[in-house]
Amino acid sequence: MEFEPEIVIFCCQYCTEAADTAGASHLGYPANIKLMELPCSGKISIIYLLKAFEEGADGVCVIGCEEGACHFLRGNLRAKKVVEYTQKILEEIGINKERLKMFNLSSLESQKFVQISKEITEKIRELGPIF
Amino acid sequence: MKKGVFICKCGGSINNIDFQAISNYIHSFNQIDCIKESQAFCLPEGKDLIKGEIIDSTLDRVIIIGCSLEEKRKIFEGILKECGLSPQALTMVNIRERCAWVHQDKRRATEKAKRLIKAGISHSSLLKIFEEEDISVNKNVLVVGGGIAGIEASLELSRLGCKVTLVEKEPELGGKVKRLANIYEMKLKPGEFLSKKIKLIKESENIKVLTSTEPIKIEGNLGNFTVKLNKLSEEITIKVGAIILSVGCQAKFMRKDYGFDLSRSVITHLQLEKLFINGEEIPQTICFLLDFANKSSRISFLSALKNALLIKEKVASEVFILYRQMQVSGYHLEKLYGEAREKGIIFFKYEDSPEISFEHSLVNISVFDPLLKKRVGISSHLLVVEEEIMPMSEFKELGLDSKGLYQEENIWLYPAESNRRGIFFAGECREQEDVFEALTDARAVAGKVYNLLRRGKITVNLNRAVVEVEKCALCLNCIRSCPYEAIGKEFYKDEDRYAAKVDKLSCQGCGICSSICPAGAIQLTQYENEQIITECASLLTD
Numbered sequence A: 001m002e003f004e005p006e007i008v009i010f011c012c013q014y015c016t017e018a019a020d021t022a023g024a025s026h027l028g029y030p031a032n033i034k035l036m037e038l039p040c041s042g043k044i045s046i047i048y049l050l051k052a053f054e055e056g057a058d059g060v061c062v063i064g065c066e067e068g069a070c071h072f073l074r075g076n077l078r079a080k081k082v083v084e085y086t087q088k089i090l091e092e093i094g095i096n097k098e099r100l101k102m103f104n105l106s107s108l109e110s111q112k113f114v115q116i117s118k119e120i121t122e123k124i125r126e127l128g129p130i131f
Numbered sequence B: 001m002k003k004g005v006f007i008c009k010c011g012g013s014i015n016n017i018d019f020q021a022i023s024n025y026i027h028s029f030n031q032i033d034c035i036k037e038s039q040a041f042c043l044p045e046g047k048d049l050i051k052g053e054i055i056d057s058t059l060d061r062v063i064i065i066g067c068s069l070e071e072k073r074k075i076f077e078g079i080l081k082e083c084g085l086s087p088q089a090l091t092m093v094n095i096r097e098r099c100a101w102v103h104q105d106k107r108r109a110t111e112k113a114k115r116l117i118k119a120g121i122s123h124s125s126l127l128k129i130f131e132e133e134d135i136s137v138n139k140n141v142l143v144v145g146g147g148i149a150g151i152e153a154s155l156e157l158s159r160l161g162c163k164v165t166l167v168e169k170e171p172e173l174g175g176k177v178k179r180l181a182n183i184y185e186m187k188l189k190p191g192e193f194l195s196k197k198i199k200l201i202k203e204s205e206n207i208k209v210l211t212s213t214e215p216i217k218i219e220g221n222l223g224n225f226t227v228k229l230n231k232l233s234e235e236i237t238i239k240v241g242a243i244i245l246s247v248g249c250q251a252k253f254m255r256k257d258y259g260f261d262l263s264r265s266v267i268t269h270l271q272l273e274k275l276f277i278n279g280e281e282i283p284q285t286i287c288f289l290l291d292f293a294n295k296s297s298r299i300s301f302l303s304a305l306k307n308a309l310l311i312k313e314k315v316a317s318e319v320f321i322l323y324r325q326m327q328v329s330g331y332h333l334e335k336l337y338g339e340a341r342e343k344g345i346i347f348f349k350y351e352d353s354p355e356i357s358f359e360h361s362l363v364n365i366s367v368f369d370p371l372l373k374k375r376v377g378i379s380s381h382l383l384v385v386e387e388e389i390m391p392m393s394e395f396k397e398l399g400l401d402s403k404g405l406y407q408e409e410n411i412w413l414y415p416a417e418s419n420r421r422g423i424f425f426a427g428e429c430r431e432q433e434d435v436f437e438a439l440t441d442a443r444a445v446a447g448k449v450y451n452l453l454r455r456g457k458i459t460v461n462l463n464r465a466v467v468e469v470e471k472c473a474l475c476l477n478c479i480r481s482c483p484y485e486a487i488g489k490e491f492y493k494d495e496d497r498y499a500a501k502v503d504k505l506s507c508q509g510c511g512i513c514s515s516i517c518p519a520g521a522i523q524l525t526q527y528e529n530e531q532i533i534t535e536c537a538s539l540l541t542d
C-alpha cells in the first residue's frame, strides 16, 4: 500500500477561512491534511511543532497571513522565526528540515490552500515515513 | 463535567461519511453523557433536541459535529445561552468543509472524521469557562492637535455627548488650513471656514480647549489613560478613556534631495500659499516641479494643480507643471487635472531628473520628455518645489509605518486605530488627506470612539492572555513581544512580588506572548498549551 503521511497544518484563524472556502467549493485536497486552528500564526511555539512530530506527524506546516498583512501586526513574522529555529533543531536531531514548512496565505486564497496541501503531501510522501 | 455530542447530517449533504461507523466510534468513548443524531441541528426540531438534552442530562459541554460556519456557531451559542450555559462551552467539529466535502474516498474521509471528532472531544474536555467581565471606562476623550481634523472630531464627539479636551501646541487652533489661501471646491475662504468651526467649538459646553499645550506622557490603557500635558511649562494631568491623535504633518523642504536652497525664485507650496494670502505679485512665468525626490503625495498634486489654475486665470502668465507620474486619485482631482489641461497649463513628463541652473533672477530647467521624445528648455521666474510630509510630533509609545506616518492597526480591518487599543488617528497624520477627507475621517473616528466608550464599560475578550504570577521570571520577553503594548510590569500584593501583567482590555488574544514566554507563565484562556498539544496528539493518533 502507498505510504500515507500524517500531516498537521497549524493555521491562523483567518487562513482557516481559506480552507473552509475550499471545502464549501468542494475543491479536493488529500485527506492526510489535518488542521489545527490557532488565533494567530504567532501563537505557534517550538514545543507544539516538536510534539506534533513526536506524536506521529510526518510533516508539519504553519500557515499565516501574508507578511505585512497579519491581523495581529507581526504574529506571522514571529511564526517565521519560530519555524526557522525549529528547523535547525530538527536538523540537529537528524530529521530532514523539509518536513516543516511555513506558508503565507490570505483568507481568500482557497485555491492556494489546496495547492499547498497537495504540494506538502507529495513532498512528505517522497521523503517517506519519519521514523 | 457532562458532555453531550450531537451529530448533524446536514440535511444529507454530508454523504461520503459512514455515520454508523462514526456513531459506533463515539459510543466507544466512556465519558460522554449523551449522543444524539439529527438531519439538521440548526433547524427548530434539532435545536429543541439540543435544548432538551442540555436540560435533561444537565450537560455543561456541548460538541456539535457537522459544519462550523460562523452563523451556525451563533445559533448554537444562542441555544447554550438560553439554557444558562456559557457560549464558551460549545465545541464545533467540522466534518463537512474540512472533511466530507474535500475528500472523495469514503473510507479515508470517515477515518479523518474520527480523528477530528477525537480532537474535538479532547478540546472540550480541557475547556475552561471564564466569567464574562465588564470593566468600567472613563467616557472622556482627549484630542491632540487642533487642526481641521482635531476640530471636527471634537465637534462630533461633543454632539454625541462626550466631554472632550482638545489640546493644540500652537497658540491658536487651525493647523495647516490656516496657512492656505483657498481650498479647491470650497466657496468659503479657509479663514472664514475655520472661524465658523472655531466658533462652534467655543460655544460647545462639552469641549475644553487648551492651546500652547502638548502631551508629554501617555500612561495607562484603553478606558483609563492618564496623560500629562505641558501648558507653557505648567504641568496638567488629565484622565481620559480614549485618545485621538490628529497631529497632522509637518511640511519640510527637502534640501538634501534637491541640492539647492530656497530663494526668491525657488519657493515651496506653502510659501506660494503665503504669497496669495499676502496678495503679493505673482511673476510672469512659473514652473511647478513635482515628484523630484520621488516622495510626492496626492496633496502636492492637488496643491500644484489648484494653484496653477488660479495663476493662469488671474495673472494669465505661463504655467508649467513637471511630473514623473501624475497622481490624481481622489476627490475631484481627476476633474481638476482635466481642467488644468484645458485651460492651457503646460505639462511635461520626465523620467530622468530635470537639470536646473540659476541665472540672475531666472531659473533654467532642462527636461527630457519621454512622451515628446525630446528635450525641452524652460526659463521661469519662479520654481515651486515640494515639501516632504512627515509626522508632526513623535510619540515614543507608537510606531511609524513605512511611509513615516503613524503605524496603524491592521489597515484592512481597523483603519484609524493605533497598535495601542484606545489610541486612534484622524486626519493627515494617518494618511495624506485633503480637507474634505480629513473632515469625513475625523467624524468617522469620533463615531468609533463614541461607540467604544458610550456604555461606560467594555466587555473583556473571552480569549485573552493571563499571567501565572508564581511562574513569571520577569524576563520581560512578553512585554517586548506584544504587538499591542498590552503587557506591563506590576507589583502583585498577594504574592508580594513583581510579575508581568496583561491589561484585560488591551489584549487582543493573539497568543504571541504565551508562545514566547520561556517559563510558560502566560497562557491564552482559550488556547492553553496543554489543550493545543492534546488536541494535536488526538488528531494524529487513532
Ligand SMILES: Cc1cc2nc3c(=O)[nH]c(=O)nc-3n(C[C@H](O)[C@H](O)[C@H](O)COP(=O)(O)OP(=O)(O)OC[C@H]3O[C@@H](n4cnc5c(N)ncnc54)[C@H](O)[C@@H]3O)c2cc1C
Pocket: B144, B145, B146, B147, B148, B149, B150, B167, B168, B169, B170, B173, B174, B175, B176, B177, B180, B182, B183, B184, B213, B214, B215, B246, B247, B248, B249, B251, B269, B270, B273, B299, B302, B303, B306, B392, B393, B426, B427, B428, B429, B433, B434, B435, B436, B438
Ligand atoms: C501646500 C498645501 C496645500 C494644500 N491645499 C489643499 C487644498 O487646496 N485643498 C484641500 O482640501 N487640502 C489641501 N491641503 C491639505 C490640508 O492642508 C490638510 O488636509 C489638512 O490640513 C489636514 O488637517 P489636519 O488637522 O489633519 O492636520 P493639520 O492641519 O496639520 O493640523 C495638525 C495640528 O496639530 C497640532 N499639533 C501637532 N503636534 C502636536 C502636539 N504634539 N500637541 C498638540 N498639538 C499638536 C499642530 O500644531 C496643528 O495645529 C494642502 C496641504 C498643503 C501642505
Ligand code: SF4
Pocket: B467, B471, B472, B473, B474, B475, B476, B477, B478, B479, B499, B500, B516, B517, B518, B519, B520, B521, B522
Ligand atoms: S515572558 Fe513569561 S517569564 Fe518573562 S516576563 Fe513575561 S510572563 Fe514573565
Ligand code: SF4
Pocket: B464, B465, B481, B482, B483, B484, B485, B486, B487, B502, B506, B507, B508, B509, B510, B511, B512, B513, B514
Ligand atoms: S495575547 Fe497578544 S495582545 Fe494579548 S498580551 Fe499576549 S501578545 Fe499582547
